[in-house]
Amino acid sequence: MMSRPNKPLLQALFALLFALCLAGPGRAASEKSFIQVPDEAEAKTVAVDMGVRAQAVVRLLFVGDIMLDDGPGKAIAAGKDPFADFADEFRAADVRIGNLECPIATSGQPLANKIFTFRASPAVIDTLSGRFDALSVANNHSGDYGREAFLETLTLLDMAGIKPFGGGRNLSEAHAPYWVEKGGLKIAVLAYNEFKPRAFEAGPDWAGVAWSEDTHVLRDIQAARAAGADIVIPFMHWGWERERVPSERQKQLARLMIDNGADAVVGGHPHVTQGSDLYKGKPIIYSLGNFVFDGFELPAAREGWLLQMTVSSDGVRDWKLIPAYMDGEGLPRKLPPVPVAPAPASVPSTADIVSAPAPTPAATR
Numbered sequence: 001m002m003s004r005p006n007k008p009l010l011q012a013l014f015a016l017l018f019a020l021c022l023a024g025p026g027r028a029a030s031e032k033s034f035i036q037v038p039d040e041a042e043a044k045t046v047a048v049d050m051g052v053r054a055q056a057v058v059r060l061l062f063v064g065d066i067m068l069d070d071g072p073g074k075a076i077a078a079g080k081d082p083f084a085d086f087a088d089e090f091r092a093a094d095v096r097i098g099n100l101e102c103p104i105a106t107s108g109q110p111l112a113n114k115i116f117t118f119r120a121s122p123a124v125i126d127t128l129s130g131r132f133d134a135l136s137v138a139n140n141h142s143g144d145y146g147r148e149a150f151l152e153t154l155t156l157l158d159m160a161g162i163k164p165f166g167g168g169r170n171l172s173e174a175h176a177p178y179w180v181e182k183g184g185l186k187i188a189v190l191a192y193n194e195f196k197p198r199a200f201e202a203g204p205d206w207a208g209v210a211w212s213e214d215t216h217v218l219r220d221i222q223a224a225r226a227a228g229a230d231i232v233i234p235f236m237h238w239g240w241e242r243e244r245v246p247s248e249r250q251k252q253l254a255r256l257m258i259d260n261g262a263d264a265v266v267g268g269h270p271h272v273t274q275g276s277d278l279y280k281g282k283p284i285i286y287s288l289g290n291f292v293f294d295g296f297e298l299p300a301a302r303e304g305w306l307l308q309m310t311v312s313s314d315g316v317r318d319w320k321l322i323p324a325y326m327d328g329e330g331l332p333r334k335l336p337p338v339p340v341a342p343a344p345a346s347v348p349s350t351a352d353i354v355s356a357p358a359p360t361p362a363a364t365r
């Protein structure tokens with residue numbers, strides 16, 4: 001008799017107990033709070049992210065061509081630190097980027113049809129480690145000793161915690177941006193080479209560099225934007241060697257890249273600096289020139305620029321160029337070399353003639 005009126009009550013009690021067991025101790029308060037708390041937390045996270053994002057400022061440092069064979073290679077083997085003069089600038093930057101103008105390897109053979117071929121010893125990795133976050137390999141020398149040496153270079157850089165970009169083990173890796181994420185800000189840096197030989201371009205399943213083909217470059221910039229990049233910077237290897245002004249080709253492509261979403265364009269390869277432009281309020285630094293390189297008679301090729309660039313979600317906030325002067329070993333110095341006073345005229349002895357240095361070949365590098 002008692003059972004009939006109590007059955008629904010008992011069922012309700014069991015249902016409540018069952019629900020409490022399922023919910024667990026932390027969720028027993030109420031269904032309402034269980035739903036609302038994550039929503040509130042999520043709203044706070046978004047608000048914090050937006051706040052950080054609006055304020056996030058990332059300091060980038062770009063340097064030009066780094067060739068660590070020949071004079072610089074010998075100086076490093078003798079215990080010198082090529083980057084010592086600019087240690088403060090490297091320390092002050094959040095992200096340090098350069099163009100590695102040589103393979104770093106023990107493998108491979110020099111390409112037979114090239115006048116200048118470079119290959120640095122793996123011992124140089126220690127001087128790059130801790131100084132650079134990423135190095136572009138999109139240039140006309142990273143393939144100097146063939147694909148095996150190129151792959152060895154990628155592996156050595158990866159092991160040292162330096163991200164190689166503008167080249168890779170296949171086409172898609174070569175075209176992938178170097179991504180930086182700091183304080184909620186997403187930066188994509190892309191790199192391309194357009195100075196021959198093109199034979200060293202990456203393919204669907206073979207290693208090499210990213211080639212500067214307009215349609216592909218623009219597609220990569222747009223893809224980086226679609227992937228959430230707040231800032232996109234192409235780092236180009238282009239222009240005519242020893243030309244102090246940019247070519248029409250450089251100007252046209254730089255503008256096209258900005259029209260398609262680039263926030264700044266940075267370049268190198270001509271071995272000299274080439275000035276800068278503003279297009280739609282966005283900077284184009286056509287050529288940073290050399291940074292670590294020897295073997296140039298031309299005085300302008302012994303001067304390069306470091307580029308300090310501050311970016312935020314609004315784009316490039318400010319930028320500054322710092323001159324670097326390469327010494328006799330091709331290492332960058334803060335101060336220009338002191339001019340040597342001409343020696344008093346005298347009749348050279350036979351010993352002087354015998355020890356006179358051989359002239360440097362004038363062929364292009």
Ligand SMILES: [Zn+2]
Pocket residue numbers: 101139140141195237269270
């Ligand atoms: Zn080059």
